[in-house]
Amino acid sequence: MEAERFVTFDLPPAVREIMARLDRAGYEVFLVGGCVRDMLRGTTPGDYDMTTSATPEEMHSVFAGYRTVDTGIRHGTVTVIVDGTPFEITTYRVDGDYRDSRHPTEVRYTASLQEDVARRDFTVNAIAYHPEKGLCDYFGGCEDLEKRVLRAVGDPRRRFREDALRILRALRFSATLGFLLEEETAAAAREAAPLLLRVSAERVREELTKLLLGDHASAVLSEFADILAVLFPRWYEWLLAGDDPAEHALSRLGAWLSHVPKTPVARYTVFLSPFVRTEQAAAQMDALRFDHRTRDRVTKLLSHRNDPCHANIRAARRFLSSLGGEDALLLLDIRRSARLVDGESGEEQVLAKSIVRALLEEEGECSSVSDLAVRGGDLIALGFSAGKELGLTLRALLAAVADGRVKNEKTALLAYAQDELK
Ligand code: ATP
Numbered sequence: 001m002e003a004e005r006f007v008t009f010d011l012p013p014a015v016r017e018i019m020a021r022l023d024r025a026g027y028e029v030f031l032v033g034g035c036v037r038d039m040l041r042g043t044t045p046g047d048y049d050m051t052t053s054a055t056p057e058e059m060h061s062v063f064a065g066y067r068t069v070d071t072g073i074r075h076g077t078v079t080v081i082v083d084g085t086p087f088e089i090t091t092y093r094v095d096g097d098y099r100d101s102r103h104p105t106e107v108r109y110t111a112s113l114q115e116d117v118a119r120r121d122f123t124v125n126a127i128a129y130h131p132e133k134g135l136c137d138y139f140g141g142c143e144d145l146e147k148r149v150l151r152a153v154g155d156p157r158r159r160f161r162e163d164a165l166r167i168l169r170a171l172r173f174s175a176t177l178g179f180l181l182e183e184e185t186a187a188a189a190r191e192a193a194p195l196l197l198r199v200s201a202e203r204v205r206e207e208l209t210k211l212l213l214g215d216h217a218s219a220v221l222s223e224f225a226d227i228l229a230v231l232f233p234r235w236y237e238w239l240l241a242g243d244d245p246a247e248h249a250l251s252r253l254g255a256w257l258s259h260v261p262k263t264p265v266a267r268y269t270v271f272l273s274p275f276v277r278t279e280q281a282a283a284q285m286d287a288l289r290f291d292h293r294t295r296d297r298v299t300k301l302l303s304h305r306n307d308p309c310h311a312n313i314r315a316a317r318r319f320l321s322s323l324g325g326e327d328a329l330l331l332l333d334i335r336r337s338a339r340l341v342d343g344e345s346g347e348e349q350v351l352a353k354s355i356v357r358a359l360l361e362e363e364g365e366c367s368s369v370s371d372l373a374v375r376g377g378d379l380i381a382l383g384f385s386a387g388k389e390l391g392l393t394l395r396a397l398l399a400a401v402a403d404g405r406v407k408n409e410k411t412a413l414l415a416y417a418q419d420e421l422k
Pocket residue numbers: 032033034035046049119120121122125126163165166
C-alpha cells in the first residue's frame with residue numbers, strides 16, 4: 001500500500017535539507033517512527049529520525065560537506081549534524097534471526113521501505129512520511145493511531161520473543177500516549193514477560209523511567225503489574241502484602257504516582273515505596289544501575305518518609321536539616337498526595353510546608369551546595385577555574401550563608417565570591 005493519505009507537516013528546514021539531498025542523489029528517504037506518530041497526533045516531535053535506501057558509505061558521500069558521526073554503523077545508522085542539531089539516518093534494514101531475545105544475529109540492508117518498517121515494533125511506529133510522497137502506512141498504523149491502540153507489527157508472539165524489550169516499550173508507550181494494548185498484543189506481552197529478565201538493566205531503567213513519567217502511568221501500573229512483577233518480584237510481593245485487596249493496592253499506588261511531580265526522583269520514590277526497608281529500595285536501584293545522585297536522593301526521601309514534621313518548630317527544623325530544603329518540600333508534597341489519594345485532607349502537610357518555607361526564608365537555610373542560588377557555571381564565568389577550586393568555593397559560600405555572612409541570592413553570592421574568595 002502506498003501513500004494512502006496525503007498530509008503536509010511543517011518540517012524543520014534542516015530536515016527538508018537532508019531529505020532533499022538524498023532525493024537529489026537518487027536515494028529514497030522517509031521520516032519514520034516516533035516523529036511521524038507525534039506529528040499525526042498533533043504534537044511536536046522531540047527528534048526526527050529518517051530511514052533511507054542509501055548505505056552508510058553512500059550517506060557519507062551525500063553528506064561530504066557536513067559533520068557526520070557513525071553512531072551505529074553496524075546497524076546502518078549515521079548521524080548528520082546540521083546547524084548543530086544531530087539527525088539520525090538509518091539504512092533500510094531487515095533484522096536476521098534473534099539470538100538472546102534481544103539482539104539480532106545479523107543485520108541486512110534492503111532496498112525496500114516495506115521490509116524496513118516490518119521490523120519495527122508497533123504499527124503506530126511503522127508509518128513513514130515524505131513531504132512530496134505523503135504517508136506510507138503498510139500496517140494500518142494510521143487507523144490504530146485513531147483508535148489509540150498499540151498493535152505489534154506482525155505476529156505479536158514472535159515479535160516479543162525476538163526482542164523482549166518491546167514488552168516494556170509497549171507498556172511505556174501505553175503510559176505516555178494513553179493508548180491501550182490491542183488484545184492479542186497484550187496477551188502475547190504477558191506470555192513473553194519471563195523473557196524480560198534477559199533485557200539489560202540500563203534498558204529496563206530507561207523504559208521504566210519513561211513509563212513512570214507518563215501521564216497514563218497509573219492505568220498501566222494497575223493493568224500490567226503482573227508483567228512488572230517479573231522484573232521486580234520483591235516489589236510486587238511487598239505491594240500486595242498489606243491488608244488491601246490487590247486491585248486496591250495497585251490503583252492506590254497508581255493514583256499516588258500520578259499526583260506527584262513529574263520527575264524521576266518523585267516518581268521513583270512513590271514507585272519504590274512498597275519496599276518497607278529503604279535498603280531494599282536502594283538495592284533495587286543499584287540493580288537498575290541508577291546514577292548515584294538519583295539513587296541517593298530517592299533513598300534519602302524513603303528513609304525519612306515517616307519523620308515527623310508538622311508537630312512543632314523543632315521537629316520541622318530537624319526534618320529540614322536531615323533532608324535539605326528542596327527535598328523537605330518535595331517529601332511533604334509526596335506525603336500530601338498519599339493523604340489525598342486516601343481521601344484525607346492533607347492539611348497537616350500543607351501546614352508543615354508553610355513552616356518549612358518560613359524556616360527556609362528566615363534562616364536562608366542552605367543545607368547543600370545544590371540549594372545555593374549560584375551554580376558552578378556562574379563562578380566559572382567570574383573567572384574561577386573548574387574542578388577542585390570550584391568545589392571549595394561553593395562549599396565556602398555554603399558556609400558563609402549558614403553563618404549569615406551573606407544572603408542566598410545570586411548577586412550577593414557572586415559579589416561575596418569575587419571580594420572574599422578569589
Ligand atoms: P520516542 O518518542 O521515545 O523517541 P520513538 O518511537 O521514536 O519514541 P525510539 O526508541 O526513538 O522510539 O525508536 C525509534 C523507532 O525505531 C521506533 O518508533 C520504532 O519504529 C523503532 N524501534 C525502536 N526500538 C525498537 C525495537 N526494540 N524493536 C522494533 N522497533 C524498534
